[in-house]
Amino acid sequence: MNKRQLEAQETRKKIYETGCRLIEERGFQNVSVEDITKACGVAKGTFYVYFKRKEEIIFECCENWFGEVDRMARSRKGTLAEKLTVYFKGFMEGVTCGGLELCRQWVREVIDPKDVPGDMCGGKYAYDLRHLRNFFKDAVKEGMLRKNAPIEELVRLFLCQLYGMMACWCMSDAEFTPEDWVERFAKLQLNALLKPYLTEEGVKNGGNL
Amino acid sequence: MNKRQLEAQETRKKIYETGCRLIEERGFQNVSVEDITKACGVAKGTFYVYFKRKEEIIFECCENWFGEVDRMARSRKGTLAEKLTVYFKGFMEGVTCGGLELCRQWVREVIDPKDVPGDMCGGKYAYDLRHLRNFFKDAVKEGMLRKNAPIEELVRLFLCQLYGMMACWCMSDAEFTPEDWVERFAKLQLNALLKPYLTEEGVKNGGNL
DNA sequence: GCACATAGCTGACTGAAAGTCAATGACCGC
DNA sequence: GCGGTCATTGACTTTCAGTCAGCTATGTGC
Numbered sequence: 401m402n403k404r405q406l407e408a409q410e411t412r413k414k415i416y417e418t419g420c421r422l423i424e425e426r427g428f429q430n431v432s433v434e435d436i437t438k439a440c441g442v443a444k445g446t447f448y449v450y451f452k453r454k455e456e457i458i459f460e461c462c463e464n465w466f467g468e469v470d471r472m473a474r475s476r477k478g479t480l481a482e483k484l485t486v487y488f489k490g491f492m493e494g495v496t497c498g499g500l501e502l503c504r505q506w507v508r509e510v511i512d513p514k515d516v517p518g519d520m521c522g523g524k525y526a527y528d529l530r531h532l533r534n535f536f537k538d539a540v541k542e543g544m545l546r547k548n549a550p551i552e553e554l555v556r557l558f559l560c561q562l563y564g565m566m567a568c569w570c571m572s573d574a575e576f577t578p579e580d581w582v583e584r585f586a587k588l589q590l591n592a593l594l595k596p597y598l599t600e601e602g603v604k605n606g607g608n609l
Numbered sequence: 610m611n612k613r614q615l616e617a618q619e620t621r622k623k624i625y626e627t628g629c630r631l632i633e634e635r636g637f638q639n640v641s642v643e644d645i646t647k648a649c650g651v652a653k654g655t656f657y658v659y660f661k662r663k664e665e666i667i668f669e670c671c672e673n674w675f676g677e678v679d680r681m682a683r684s685r686k687g688t689l690a691e692k693l694t695v696y697f698k699g700f701m702e703g704v705t706c707g708g709l710e711l712c713r714q715w716v717r718e719v720i721d722p723k724d725v726p727g728d729m730c731g732g733k734y735a736y737d738l739r740h741l742r743n744f745f746k747d748a749v750k751e752g753m754l755r756k757n758a759p760i761e762e763l764v765r766l767f768l769c770q771l772y773g774m775m776a777c778w779c780m781s782d783a784e785f786t787p788e789d790w791v792e793r794f795a796k797l798q799l800n801a802l803l804k805p806y807l808t809e810e811g812v813k814n815g816g817n818l
Numbered sequence: 819g820c821a822c823a824t825a826g827c828t829g830a831c832t833g834a835a836a837g838t839c840a841a842t843g844a845c846c847g848c
Numbered sequence: 849g850c851g852g853t854c855a856t857t858g859a860c861t862t863t864c865a866g867t868c869a870g871c872t873a874t875g876t877g878c
Contacts, residue, residue: 402845404846404854404855405854408855408856411856432834432836433835433837434836442857443856443857444858445838445839445856446855446856447837448837449856453836453837454835454837560773562773563772564769564770565773611875613825613873616826616873616874620827641863641865642864651828652827652828653829653865654827654829654867655828657865657866657867662866663866
């Protein structure tokens, strides 16, 4: 990689990081592309060299966040319930530790998918659906969930909980910690959703959160 | 009311109804104020005589929707669980019968409350919090819920379910009916949340959905 | 019936911000 | 050192929300 390419990479990184920071500080709607470029000393046009649209910077941010949480949950040893707890806690940690705007953007995308360009992340709702779908598929492969487990329905019901929690968190002026949310998750007895589909192995490994 | 006032009332109604229709047809972001005013044959400025901001037209629409559902749920005779079912089914009917944009706007407001002007509906998240809070308070008054029932927590947990369901509905390309949602609601065993707080009277009247 | 007041409406205007693109000049390979 | 390329630039276009001074219809007092 020559000097030119290194500098370009640096420029992109600068825009991405400054953008994320400003958006998180002021809110997506209250930061213009020029705010971002001025803050890192480049011209407005440069932004559009690296990002097709203003939104793309936050799409990328969400993608990184989801990917990170997914890796955490998968690398964790334990029962399905424990892994799911990591999943939820990871999301809520991302959200509650300076990720309010990320969370908002995520909800925006979910409620208004046409705002997400088709060439981002392989299609609409791809962030969450893809990861969670694979998560449940793996659980079937590993013999924790029965083969007839309705993957799509499980994905939907879990996301339903996750969306609801995030919306509530936004609503509650961010007064809860990730731990509070895990407790809520358990309280809502989501494991009841899984039970009908657990294998003997899955039950033995503990289905309760 | 003289001719002038009647005509003004008519103008406002025309803008409100045309606006709601266009927004529902094309999506909030894809309808400009001029689209609305042109479609009903008035000047752009007239819009701003009756609505402070573009958003206000959809705020009003949401307010009407929530009010209507609340009236339905309250007028229904039956157990707390039955009333809540009416509540949820009513919301989901509003959403699933041509209310996609309403639903989206609602979620937008919840995740981004600073976008809702403080003078609308008495404050942020007022639509849903107010109605549901009063609903639970009445249940205490009527002796169905115990006096120590944590109203705010119940409101939050129920809204959590509602938001999650709505987000999922937006996500699922509107493939579910309100009945599907009521079934999901029961499935999620929300009644488990209520049980600890039900009075003997409340239990006798049936706590299960 | 006339004159004045004003409610209701108008549409040109302003400002802000997203997104474009031809021009520029620093760097690279030869 | 030279021609070409690639990252960068910033003036420009477009779109749209929101404003406001002015106009006209209607209502009111005489």
